[in-house]
Amino acid sequence: MTEASEDESQKHAQEKQSSHKCSKLRSWLFSTDHKVIAFQYIITGMLMAVIGGYMAYVFRMQLAFPGEEVPGFGWVSPGNYNALVTNHGTIMIFWVAMPILLAGFGNFLIPLMIGCDDMVFPRLNRLSFQIFFISALVIIASLHVAGGGFGGAWTAYPPLSTNPDYNLTPLGAVLWVVAVALEFVAFLIGGINFVTTTMNARAPGMGMMRIPLVVWMIVIASILFMVSVGPLIAGAVMLLSDQLAGTAFYDPTNGGDPLLWQHLFWFFGHPEVYVVLLPAMGVVAEIIPVFARKKFFGYKAALYVTIATGVLSFFVWAHHQFVSGIDPRMAHLFTVTTLLISVPIAELCFLFIATLFGGSIEFRTPMLWAIAFLVEFLLGGVTGIYLGSSGSDIYFHDTYFVVAHFHYTFFPIAIIGMFAGITHWFPKAFGRHLNEKWGKIHFWGTIIPFNFIFIPMFFLGLGGQHRRIFDYRHFPELALNDLQDLRILATVATCVLIAFQIPFVINFFRSMRKGKEAGENPWNATTLEWSTSSPPPHGNWETLPTVHRGPYEYGIPEVKEDYLPQHIETPQTSNG
Amino acid sequence: MSETYHPPLATSRKSAGLPTARLGTWWVVASEVVIFGGLVVSFVMYRMRHGEIWADQASHTKLYAGALNTFVLLTSSYFAVCAHKAAEVGDGKKAANLLVRTILLGGVFLCVKAYEYTSEILAGYGPKADLFWSFYYTATGLHGFHVVAGMVIMGFVAKDAAKGKFLHRVECIGIYWHFVDIVWIFLFPLFYIASGL
Secondary structure: OHHHHHHHHHHHHHHHHOOOOOOOOHHOOOOOOOOHHHHHHHHHHHHHHHHHHHHHHHHHHHOOOOOEEEEEEEEEHHHHHHHHHHHHHHHHHHEEEEHHHHHHHHHHHHHHHOOOOOOOOOOHHHHHHOOOHHHHHHHHHOOOOOOOOOOOOOOOOOOOOHHOOOOOOOHHHHHHHHHHHHHHHHHHHHHHHHHHHHHOOOOOOOOOHOOOOHHHHHHHHHHHHHHHHHHHHHHHHHHHHHHOOOOOOOOOOOOOHHHHHHHHHHHHHHHHHHHHHHHHHHHHHHHHHHHOOOOOOOOHHHHHHHHHHHEEEEHHHHHOOOOOOOHHHHHHHHHHHHHHHHHHHHHHHHHHHHHHOOOOOOHHHHHHHHHHHHHHHHHHHHHHHHHHOHHHHHHHOOEEHHHHHHHHHHHHHHHHHHHHHHHHHHHHOOOOOOOOOHHHHHHHHHHHHHHHHHHHHHHHHOOOOOOOOHHHHHHHHHHHHHHHHHHHHHHHHHHHHHHHHHHHHHHHHHHHHHHOOOOOOOOOOOOOOHHOOOOOOOOOOOOOOOOOOOOOOOOOOOOOOOOOOOOOOHHOOOOO | OOHHHOOOHHOOOOOOOOOOOHHHHHHHHHHHHHHHHHHOOOOOOHHOOOOHHHHHHHHOOOHHHHHHHHHHHHHHHHHHHHHHHHOOOOOOOHHEEEEEEEHHHHHHHHHHHHHHHHHHHHOOOOOOOOOHHHHHHHHHHHHHHHHHHHHHHHHHHHHHHHOOOOHHHHHHHHHHHHHHHHHHHHHHHHHHHHOOO
């Protein structure tokens, strides 16, 4: 041990002794410990998922059985419908996917995986969660103000979003923008923390090429977020002043241009897809080597294609605007970049498959989720080709084909990726195993209905069903029985999917107390978080670890076990 | 909680070879650059579209007040640099003193700005007079907000520095202050000088 690290461990011991002298709840609520903050993010995210899921249930019921009362909600008005659809999208992306995948997993994994005791700015970390929590309260409040929640779609295109005469929600629209802006601030602070921590607080020996992929991907996602969100914050300031002060940034009658918002929104909106995709990809990249007992195939390639994806993601935004009247020459350009970006992402999927190839695969619940991610996301990616080509997009634009496409990307990202991560790191977080049988029931009960929801939507979209329509009975050519049957199928599947989340919740809380003891390293994995006790203590380790090798050393001939953790010094002294 | 708070060990590590605080500040600056970047790019796009009309509007901004403010801000940055230099050699008192001068000049900047706003609005060029003015008030207002934030933070840093505590923060707030300066260096030509384009 070097002199510096001895000095470090002394300071580490001192830091751990300084215990918090507050009441338990208070110290939990105001903790600066990265693990506690991670739980806070994940719990908040999951509660918001309940709200978002409830919204999906209500508007799906309205679409399948229009004009009838929805059990648990009542009669749905067109205004309600718009608010539900808008806030379902907003909440699921900004208050479910982001906090769980980026902030939750980022907070939990980064310090544990790079071998340090906490984030470099623990109090900023806490502030970030507090701002996020307030933003969640604001978005919930916006649903209950006079006029109801904002109903101008999650993209908030002006003039629908700027003019209360059009959106009929003078307060809801403003609160919506405020909530989203607060949420951005929270994740900016959080992202700065993630990037700085990973750059500066790595354990001795943790070189750039020894950082686990999920950490890399969360960091790259944070940087993408940081770089892309700025223009939208500026755009949100302009939107707010259009709403409140009556300026004309987006009002063409007074010299403004509504297209400006679309550019600012999608300049953020498209990288945002990768902001949530990359952490999910990272989670899968961690799980696959563990349950295939094989070294990750092409670590550096994975890293470089991730960076390439990140860079390319800034040059594809206008593919959301092919029908907004943009110059056809520009549409050509963006078609090319959009099709290009599928190359690095496909490469990443191939690397996952290559890692699986020839491994001794064990189908535990996390692995099932990881493989489901690959399969379902592939469908989402392939259907994206049709939408990314400007020619075909003119026909598909704003139909349910688009809805099905982005749910085939976002559902694997936000839901499958989330469950993969939770089932994989649950033993680390709580020291106990989840129940395998119920985990598998939950898995199949989620995956099968998911396909039954969204595959019909592809056909509905091809049948010409337009998005954002409250009641299809008003459109004779869309009110046909064969289309309505598909809608009912999707709605029934939605209800089944929601019902199958109950086993997960019960399993989660039961296993937290009564699950099988997991021990330090239940999966025989190699990364650093498995080298401390489960759950890790405040300060994470007794003595902070030193890193000796890359993150995915499985099946090395010199050692007895089939894995060699990052913190074990030499293969000879390895005792698992 | 703050009385029992001890920074974790992670804070003192330097795997990237830079002090953590400075690194974090640079990332803050990076994220701010894109915020102002988005605003400035939007303005430039509109400006190109509205050429003549906006040039006419821009000629109503107070060039001399803007020039004075540029001078004031640059001088304040000079003091921020001197404060950093003093903090480097451990002279907290001197650093605090110099930071107070920076804050005062920030105050002068805001006073000039307030005078400008008042006289523009009285002359009929309020935020709703024309889209140019909407941009003017949004951009300079957002910048002014950053000046205020910088002054407040600098106040805390100076208070600690006077007691010889957290001297490394003098440099960080300096980096931020220079950034606020540079934003103005972009806004000044865009809104004040470029009236003849």
